[in-house]
Amino acid sequence: MSWLASDHCDILLVQETKSQDVNFPIKAFRDIGWHVVFHGQKSFNGVAIASRHKIEDVKYGLPGDDADKHARYMEATINGVRVATIYLPNGNPAPGPKFDYKLDWLDRLEAQAKILLKCEIPVVLGGDYNVIPDDKDCFDPAGWAGDALTRPESRAAFRRLIHQGYTDALRSLHPSEIFYTYWDYQAGAWQRDHGVRIDHFLLSPEAVDRLERVTVDRDPRGLEKPSDHTPILCELRS
Numbered sequence: 001m002s003w004l005a006s007d008h009c010d011i012l013l014v015q016e017t018k019s020q021d022v023n024f025p026i027k028a029f030r031d032i033g034w035h036v037v038f039h040g041q042k043s044f045n046g047v048a049i050a051s052r053h054k055i056e057d058v059k060y061g062l063p064g065d066d067a068d069k070h071a072r073y074m075e076a077t078i079n080g081v082r083v084a085t086i087y088l089p090n091g092n093p094a095p096g097p098k099f100d101y102k103l104d105w106l107d108r109l110e111a112q113a114k115i116l117l118k119c120e121i122p123v124v125l126g127g128d129y130n131v132i133p134d135d136k137d138c139f140d141p142a143g144w145a146g147d148a149l150t151r152p153e154s155r156a157a158f159r160r161l162i163h164q165g166y167t168d169a170l171r172s173l174h175p176s177e178i179f180y181t182y183w184d185y186q187a188g189a190w191q192r193d194h195g196v197r198i199d200h201f202l203l204s205p206e207a208v209d210r211l212e213r214v215t216v217d218r219d220p221r222g223l224e225k226p227s228d229h230t231p232i233l234c235e236l237r238s
Contacts, residue, residue: 003220005032009233010052011078014038015087015128017046024048041071047085047127051078064108072105075116081207081236082116086127091148099148102130106157110164116204117165122236123204125166128229130198131158133168136178137197149198161202169201169234170214179216182229190221201234210236 004012012034017024021040029036029050038048039060049055055076062073072087086109091102109125116123132149135141144150162168170179180195189195203211213235221230 003231004029004034004050008217008231011081011083012048012050013083013085013126014048014050015046015085016044017048018044019046037074037076039071039074041069045071045087047071047074047087049074049076049078049083049085053079062105062108063112065104068105073109079238081122081124082119083124083126084116086125086129088128088130090130091151091154094146094148094151099151099153102148103153103157106154110157110160113161113166113202114164120206121204122207122210123166124207124234124236125161125202126200126232126234128198129158129200131155131200132196132198133158133171133200136176137180139180139194139196144196149196165205166202167205167208167211169203169208169211170197170216170232172203172208172211173214181216181232183221185228199229199232201232203234207236210238212237 017040019040020042021038024038024040026036034050034052035055036048036050037055037058040046055078057077059075075084089102089105091099130149131154132138133155138144148154179197181197181199183190183195215233217231217233220226
């Protein structure tokens with residue numbers, strides 16, 4: 001909450017809350033004047049959207065498979081911008097059933113992203129994609145070869161999202177610079193800067209037209225008992 005209270009952003013997309021809805025800390029957000037909606041599960045998954053502004057037209061879950069009860073996706077409209085918080089499946093071990101689920105989930109995300117494009121309003125698809133799009137997004141490409149996050153099928157699915165009309169916000173402004181958003185807790189990965197970039201903002205053309213800045217705030221990863229991810233920030237003009 002101190003990070004939000006420090007005026008870092010107007011909208012926060014959260015993934016992996018690992019909380020049932022009944023246990024979500026809604027009061028903590030309301031105490032600082034924020035609105036929040038959430039879609040949770042016991043012990044794993046879970047997503048949320050928090051904002052200084054009113055949150056409207058909330059949709060829970062990724063369409064396309066009624067049998068999938070994982071709390072990994074939620075959409076809402078805030079000040080005329082359609083935002084989605086995404087916690088894409090990891091997919092390991094690959095190949096295998098978990099990787100098949102990841103690819104199916106990516107196919108469903110592609111279908112939903114296409115529907116959102118047709119709305120012709122600013123759309124922001126943000127969160128933990130569990131995809132390392134390119135070797136430059138990884139400190140050790142050879143060591144990650146064959147992982148579900150770097151397999152050709154995962155990268156191809158990520159590219160299909162972009163090719164249908166979305167833009168990787170960070171790469172649009174920083175095509176070559178090295179950025180990481182995740183460092184494992186093991187083997188001193190943070191201290192040695194052995195990270196990967198798996199948290200992304202994909203923007204519709206209407207959102208790209210308003211894009212001002214994209215940065216990665218590394219500071220929270222260096223705190224005591226941090227998340228293994230750190231925030232990525234995307235600024236759009238009003």
